[in-house]
Amino acid sequence: MEYRYLGRSGLMVSCLSLGGWVTYGGQVGPEVAQSCMKTAFDNGINFFDTAEVYSGGQCEIDMGVAIRKFGWKRSDIVISTKLFWGGKGPNDRGLSRKHIIEGTDACLKRLQLDYVDLLYAHRPDPDTPMEEIVRAFNYVIEKGKAFYWGTSEWSAQQITEAHAVAERLHLIAPLMEQPQYNMFHRDRVEKEYLPLYKIYGMGTTIWSPLASGLLSGKYNEGVPPDSRLAIEENAVMKRLRDSLESEDGQAKIRKVVAMGEIAQQLGCTPAQLALAWCLKNPNVSSVITGASRPSQIEENVKCLKVVPLLTDDLMESIEAILTNRPALDYNFRSS
Known part of the structure; x- marks a missing residue:
């Protein structure tokens, strides 16, 4: 496993991490969640991500049970959670000082932890003054309930305001941002945030590296009944499922098929290629993956062997398929 510094901090996180969105507390039971977390840890993954809204808090509960069950040394793991959607009450959502402090306490209770390493503002809150937000996260850190705070899906302007x-x-x-990033969703990470990496040393823990499984190739012939996109009660999954039938969705599938040919040449799976492509970006601190069974984690970790194979020429071949590079003067070359 490779470990990277989280932005301009001394904290090191595994470049691959395990997240619980949709899966833990919802799609699978606690036993499966425990098996997946154990497999991840055994493969060098030290970073586990959850949120108060994931399965109504059950994801945090299941992850907390696993942490206690395996007796991991606290310094060997990095735990993050996110605040915004904490319940149905008028003060159970958003980023008010009240919800940030009370929400953090509720998260820690579900996780059975004294603190989390990373605490995120899950979305921007235009109804709460930025000074109130920054003061509240600062308070939580000073009280020892979190070590670092960050944002998720905030604009560069909002992050800059928080720093100011x-x-x-x-x-x-804020130290880090958790944005969506994959071969089909690139503008924010590769273009909008560029100044923030240089000015603030911002780290990124990116989610949906496989575009909800689309880049794995599993949807090339339709939606398998045991996949995320088959979950009827999840509005996000339903929207993504419906989008596959659109002209844009079909165009993306054709690109995935072409990417599969490159993966075959490299001797890897399309999913491993997509993960390696994300890791090739030097501004990515950690790639958050999902897994509903341990074998998926074991397969994902193999992407680390693919990263060195992504030469400049091969990256250009991938660009020729994607045709969506957002900034012509920016690439992933190490020079």
């Missing part, structure tokens, strides 16, 4: 507030008040600024 923190600098003016001599408070702790």
Whole structure:
């Protein structure tokens, strides 16, 4: 396993991490979640991601049970959770000081932990003043309930505003952002955030590296009944499922088929190629993966052997298939 510094901090996270969205507490039971987390840990993954909204908090509960069951040394794991959608009450959502502090306490109770390493603002909150948000996260960190705070799906402007507030008040600024990033969703990570990596040393823990499984090739011939996109009660999955029938969805599938040919040449799976492609970006601290069975984790970890195979020429071949590079003056070359 490769470990990377999380932005401009001394914290090291495994470049592949395991997240619980949709899966743990919902799609699979606690025993499967425990098996997946154990397999991840045994393969060098030290970073586990959840959120208060995942399966109504059950994901945090299941992950917390697994952590206690295996007796992992706390310094050997990095745990993150996210705040925004904490319940149905008027003060159970958003980023008010009240919800950030009470929501953090509720998360820790479900996780059975004294603190989390990373605490995210799951979405921006235009109804709460930025100063209130920054002060609240700073308070939580000073109370020892979290070590670092960050954002998820915030714009560069909103992140910059948070840093400006923190600098003016001599408070702790956000360290990391958790954006969606994959071969089909690139603009924010590769273009909008570019100044933030240089100015603030921002780290990224990216989600949906396989575009909800689309880049794995599993949907080339339709939607398998045991896949995420087959979950009827999840509105996000339903929207993605319906999008596959559109002209744009079919065009993406054709690109996935072409990417599969490159993967075959490299002796890897399309999923491993897609994960390796994300890891090739030096501004990615960790790629959050999902898994409903341990074997998926074992397969995902093999992508680490693919990264060195992604030469400049091969990356250009991939670009020729994707045709969606957002910034012509930016690439993943190490020079």
